[in-house]
Amino acid sequence: MRAAVVTNPIDVGSLILEVADDLHGATAIFIGTVRSTNEGREVREIEYTAYEEMAEREMSVILAEAGRAYEGAVLVAEHRIGLLAVGEASIAIAAAHGRRACALDALRYVIDEMKSRVPIWKREVYADGSQSWVDPTRVTAT
Amino acid sequence: MRAAVVTNPIDVGSLILEVADDLHGATAIFIGTVRSTNEGREVREIEYTAYEEMAEREMSVILAEAGRAYEGAVLVAEHRIGLLAVGEASIAIAAAHGRRACALDALRYVIDEMKSRVPIWKREVYADGSQSWVDPTRVTAT
Amino acid sequence: MVGEMLITVRFFASYADSLGLARTQLALDSGARVSDVLASVAQLPGATAIPKIPRVAVNHVFADIDTILQTGDEVAFIPPVAGG
């Protein structure tokens, strides 16, 4: 169970190795990457910022919750901050378990909770040079 | 959408790259690996065999079904056959989509259907040298 | 041989082990169905390992026992699958 806010590129392969275990036959992984468009606008890059101390704490709490809900799950999560280009990974989560349903459910729990609870924000920089903070709670027309 | 029965080790990193797409911000991956124990017996290795022509066809059908159910999903699946050591990957599936719920749901659909429909079998070789075909439909005591 | 057709029959995994056979050919009357293949296979030594209504594929597609066969068809007996 390791949760980290990082500034370097995320190495998904090393996360997979980190949760690998001869007793766990199922590993589920989620990777979130920067998309080239959002709500119809062309995105050039995204700047992620975090309340770092709290973000790592909250991520650890979420992993611990998933570990209790899906007993035996081995979990790791990294969220990258700083300026990310299109296609780069902002988040990666790996979940290993003896049963595939538990690995998949634990993975979904962690990503859903991270999206709603971890104090990390993103500012999209558009092709025209303008930028704006993304607010997922705001209803949009698209 | 590529489905393959392979004999060489599965390269998960290349599957992730294969589904990567600047329009798809969410990638979900499942990896199944050989466990060191099954139903209380110590497993030394597993031999996977396939009805190869049908297995690849059935895997392709499943990917196409998932692509229809979760429109826009980009999917790839590989199943390895032959003699696999503990810890080696027997199956890997990658699903990319613009929405994370769709990537995760498509991934789960593919792994669940592959488990029930693709004509692939495994013979476990135990630490004591004995071996047996695994029949997931047989209820066991454990 | 008017009215006869040749069907390839394939066995895998535990079925192949029990029968000591992975592939054979059967000559059946035209109009024969998968159920006729089952009846022939049931006579083979070691066939008790195969359930009365096994999972069967014709030309790589799952099929039911009423499926009418054509000469050259490949009928496969599919033991409980265990991939993944």
Place this chain on the structure above:
Amino acid sequence: MVGEMLITVRFFASYADSLGLARTQLALDSGARVSDVLASVAQLPGATAIPKIPRVAVNHVFADIDTILQTGDEVAFIPPVAGG
């Protein structure tokens, strides 16, 4: 200064941009609650960007506005999160 305590207040993302401020300190009477911090912050220029009842954390844990503060506590205003 008997009865006074020092609280660190932090702002992030759109809140920090609107206030032009990422971190400040407030001196409050002992026994003060998160709601007292909200009242002080509401006086700052640019505070209209912050909702009346924002999401708040005390010492890195989400807290409600009735939470009683201790000297040295860190109160953070959390805009809608957008990680992932």
